[in-house]
Amino acid sequence: MNGGQKMRKWRTWLVGSVTAVLAAGSLLAGCSTSQQTEGNPPAANQGEKLDAELNVFNWTEYLPQSIIDKFEQQYGVKVNYSTYSSNEEMLAKLSVGSSGYDLSVASEYMVEMMRNLGVIQEINYENIPNFKNISADFKNLSFDPDNKFSIPYMWGDAIIAVNTDKIKDKITGYKDLWDPKYKNSMVVLDDQRAIIGITLKKMGYSLNEKDEKILQQAKDELKKLLPNIKAFDSDSPKTMLINGEASIGFVWGAEAALARKENPAIQYVLPEEGLYLWQDNFVIPKDAPHKKTAEAFINFLLQPEISAEISKDFPYANPNQEALKLIDKSVTEDIAVYPPKDALQNGEHLQFLGDVTKTYDRIWSEVKQ
Known part of the structure; x- marks a missing residue:
């Protein structure tokens, strides 16, 4: 570069x-x-x-x-x-x-x-x-x-927030978000590195994967998640969790904490595949x-x-x-805001990927279309 x-x-x-x-x-x-x-x-x-x-x-x-x-x-x-x-x-x-x-x-x-x-x-x-x-x-x-x-x-981090009044199944990680039973029920961050990243984590790879073949596989996998996504929202995703429009969220930790303050039925999930830290x-x-x-x-x-x-x-x-x-x-x-030590150790920060960033941009554009 x-x-x-x-x-x-x-x-x-x-x-x-x-x-x-x-x-x-x-x-x-x-x-x-x-x-x-x-x-x-x-x-x-x-x-x-x-x-x-x-x-x-x-x-x-x-x-x-x-x-x-x-x-x-x-x-x-x-x-x-x-x-x-x-x-x-x-x-x-x-x-x-x-x-x-x-x-x-x-x-x-x-x-x-x-x-x-x-x-x-x-x-x-x-x-x-x-x-x-x-x-x-x-x-x-x-x-x-x-x-x-x-x-x-x-x-901070981004975590999974679940409205336990609506979702009775135990959710433990990103892999559960792909379950077809959650069709049109999720609000997720409108953030390409975060969403492509958790797809990669679900597949067993790093948030910072550079291999083009793996990234293409991630694009296909992410498309399978789209039916479950009701809205992309990085601004204030807590709103949809609080008012019940969404029963599951992949949101900023602070947004989850604010949502839980308004609705105690909202519980946190620190994904077992590893936190997205920032x-x-x-x-x-x-x-x-x-x-x-x-x-x-x-x-x-x-x-x-x-x-x-x-x-x-x-x-x-x-x-x-x-x-x-x-x-x-x-x-x-509050573990949504200040995660415990073991979750931090299992977490990952995004890195600058150079020219590979163009691949992430293209994947995001194709998925969002």
């Missing part, structure tokens, strides 16, 4: 692949490159005034409005907040250049891809002293060894017009009390070791 010819080939594919996404919705409106304004409080450790606005691009249901309001009130910065539903959608919008976004969030494999594509830039840690609050367990990982381009935000990270696009303000925002979010408040509203697992001290034990002891 680092060779010039290979990179040009990859970029050519990427530009072509993002066209459909961009056609579906316009880029962030009003992302102007405003000049620094008088009267704004200084950013942490930088002794300079912040910009008048900040353009943030994040997953849906991942940052409370109350936190944005606090930052705006404290720093006098207007936050323009937009959301996406998948890593691939986010990459498509940031890859065309001059997107106007100052800050985004990317999963581990996507950070590595964006580094290789030159889509993100290095972070100035002089402006983020609260980085010290992040546990060493989540720093210097293989996708960004020195954390030059990314800072951990949240981590870590999301702050990244700064290469053309960010307000980089220092983005770094000030990250520093603000890494304050223990602010980070803990985020986890209160959206209970994803938190890598902020100081924030963990402030989070209720009912959350930190």
Whole structure:
């Protein structure tokens, strides 16, 4: 991926692949490159005034409005907040250049891809002293060894959630989801790496399989699951579980926890084939017009009390070791959010797959059609 010819080939594919996404919705409106304004409080450790606005691009249901309001009130910065539903959608919008976004969030494999594509830039840690609050367990990982381009935000898993009022059979893993008796009863993540990944796990392979023949077999196997899927939803799959539209879900662990809070009949299944694990990270696009303000925002979010408040509203697992001290034990002891050690050891993170990513894209497109 680092060779010039290979990179040009990859970029050519990427530009072509993002066209459909961009056609579906316009880029962030009003992302102007405003000049620094008088009267704004200084950013942490930088002794300079912040910009008048900040353009943030994040997953849906991942940052409370109350936190944005606090930052705006404290720093006098207007936050323009937009959301996406998948890593691939986010990459498509940031890859065309001059997107106007100052800050985004990317999963581990996507950070590595964006580094290789030159889509993100290095972070100035002089402006983020609260980085010290992040546990060493989540720093210097293989996708960004020195954390030059990314800072951990949240981590977690995706699990199976079952409404036991409707499903009386014992479900133990991904293989059970293919049972024809569950026709039109499931809500699953609208995420190609996750769904192709659990198909591979059901077949006994890795989430990061590269063999083309095996991937073609996975496509055929995934098509057999389609009759059971009522909806693809990465934004708020808990809704269908709570209201009874779906009796089984393959959803984010935090979504399962929120659904169970509303409906105690919903039970967790940590798949015996192994968990799909993930870590999301702050990244700064290469053309960010307000980089220092983005770094000030990250520093603000890494304050223990602010980070803990985020986890209160959206209970994803938190890598902020100081924030963990402030989070209720009912959350930190919830196995859907913080899986037990043995489940973590049996879990797997997604990796950047280089040109094989095109095969996953093609399979997903053919299956969804």
